[in-house]
Amino acid sequence: MDPLGARCQFVDIQTLPTWQQQLGEGVPLDPLDPLGPGDSLQDFPSPFPFRPDINRKIILFCDDVALLNCTAIVNTSNESLGDKNLVSDSVHRLAGPELKDELVKLKGCRTGEAKLTKGFSLAARFIIHTVGPKYKAKYRTAAESSLFSCYRNTMQLAAEQSMASVGLCVVSTAKRGYPLEDATHIAFRTVRRFLESHGNSLEAVVFAVSDSEESVYRKLLPLYFPRSEEEEKVSLPFIPADIGNTEGEPVVPERQIRIAEKPGTLEDDSEEESLRADLGQVGNHAFARMEGDVDKQRKQILQGQMSEAAILKQHQRNYGRWLCRARAEDLSDVAALKALYQTGVDMCGRTVVVLVGRNIPVTIIDIEKALLYFIHVMDHIAVKEYVMVYFHTLTGEHNHLDADFLKNLHDIVDAKFKKNLKAFYFVHPTFRSKVSTWFFTTFSVSGVKDKVRYLDTLQQLFTCMRPEQVDIPPFVLDYDARVNGPYQRSQS
Known part of the structure; x- marks a missing residue:
């Protein structure tokens, strides 16, 4: 004990209530059901189900992370590890001058990385230093990927060092411009997924927040760490469409995709797969049965029995059901096909999504799961x-998409899919594919025909987007x- 009593300010995390013990203290969510009256989400399991064993490891601490008496605390800084912010200033002040000397030896830290030093005069034995991204809306996906890496690498480092507890500050500082609520979603789902798969050795994860950050954390915690089955059900409609892959990593991070050896990421490609797969077979599949309701609605429309507003509402409910299922189901097998992925931007700054026809095994894919995955990925794009x-x-013949299925897909997706699609570049078309596409866009769907552009060469494609902005499969090249x-x- 310091003779001046300095250490009395430190807080033993064992004295803090766990998130499970704080049942009833969350911020109530808006009770409005996004699916509308009469619909229920009970048939759609949450992607983040009630897990009391995980909840008992979670602590929400409204105070300075540097005060925590745990195995390690996290310091958020910049690439030179010399950032001046409230968290970093407090960590340095309480750790003492030895910390600054130690950081010089690390020679900086790249965005998304996590590096370890001793805690020196802190109650925590170690400090994990990480660098959050600078946020710009234009490069949102890259920022999401980097922020995920901050939390993921921090948790991985804690597990590798057999740490019992870790105190997490809010990694994205105000000067870096990351929207707090968006950053909190990434933090929570990354920690949740890590604890599900690799968290056996960790006994406690403390989210340390300021007064201004507490309300957001308390509001969003129930979405990822519901403390009862009832809270799980209430929270489900408010979980974002993009919940990342099985590790919590954001879907289709642009920067990661561009440097990958193979185009696309697991999530991205699977999405496209889902689209293609879905296009393959209809028959008695559950998808066809659901769409049967749509056919009935069309008849009602022709008979003048449904108003335009009622038609729109019914369509939104139907799409909402599919979206909720897409969030909840395990779609990793579809993801492995690597048939769809987001890449860079075109000359106008619009997001580019790539579909790879040869990677779509229409005859063997689970069509319904493929559709769910397509919706899951494309909803936020x-x-x-x-x-x-x-x-x-x-x-080949086994990759060709069924026109009836494509029409059903066109009918079920949200209006934003069609409205915001500005161009469909059809690369290396055959005569047969051109004829089929003409018939499909002329007689089966509306508003798509004028957006199709046939390109016989990659050079033509590169007049619409720079080569470095689109990841092209090697066999295409x-x-x-x-x-x-x-x-x-x-x-030129």
Whole structure:
């Protein structure tokens, strides 16, 4: 004990109530059911079910993270590890001057990384230093991916060092501009997924927040750490469409995709798969049965029995049911196909989504799961303008999509999918595929025909988007070079 009693300010985490013990203290959510009256979410299990064993490890602490007496606390800083912010200033002040000398040896830290030092005069034995991203709306997906890495690498480091407890500050500081609520969603789902898969050795995870941050944390905690089955049900409608992959990693992070050896990420590709898969077979599948209601609605529309507002509401409810299922089900098998993924942006700054026809095994894929995965991924992409690039390169008979199924898909997706799709680039089309697409867009669906652009070469595609902005499968590059000759970059 310091003779001046300095250590009396530190807080033993064993004296703090766990999140499970604080049942009833969360901020009530808006009771409005997004699916409307008469609909129920009880048939859709939550992707974050009630887990009292996990909840007992979670602590919400409204005070300075540097005060925690736990195995390690987290310090948020910049790339040089010399940032001046409320969290970092407090950590340095309580740890003492030795910390600054130690940080010099680390030679900085890249965004998303986590590095370890001793705690020195802190009650915590260690300090985990991490660097959050600078947020810009234009590069939102890259920022999401980096922030996920901060929390994931921090948790991984704690587990590798056999730490019993870790105190997490709010990694994204105000000067870095990351919206607090968006950052909190990423923090919670990343920690939740980590504890589900790798959290056996961790006994406590403390979220340390300021007074201004507490209300957001308390409001969102029930979504990812429901403390009862009732709270799980109440929270389900408010879980975001994008809950990441099985590790909590944001879907289709642009920066990660661009540097990957193979195009797309697990989540991205699976989404496209889902689309393609869904397009394959209809018959007696559950998807066809659900869409039967839509056919009935069409008859009612023709007979003048439904108002335009009622039609729109019914469509939104139907799509809402599919979206809730997409959030809840395990779709990793569809994801492994790697047939759809988000890449960069086109010349107009619009998001580019790639579809790879040859990677769609229409005859063997689970069509319903494929549709769910497509909806899960595309729901958050389609909220703003986007374009699609479809590589028809070397597709076979088993990759061809059923027109009836495509029409059903067109009918079920939300209006934003169609409204915000600005162009559909059809690369390496065949005569047969052009004829089929013409018939489909002319007689089966509306508002799509004028958006289709047939491109025989990659050079034509690169007039719409820069080569570095689109990840192209190697077999597509090889085919184009063989048929059209090597791509010649403009010297202008």
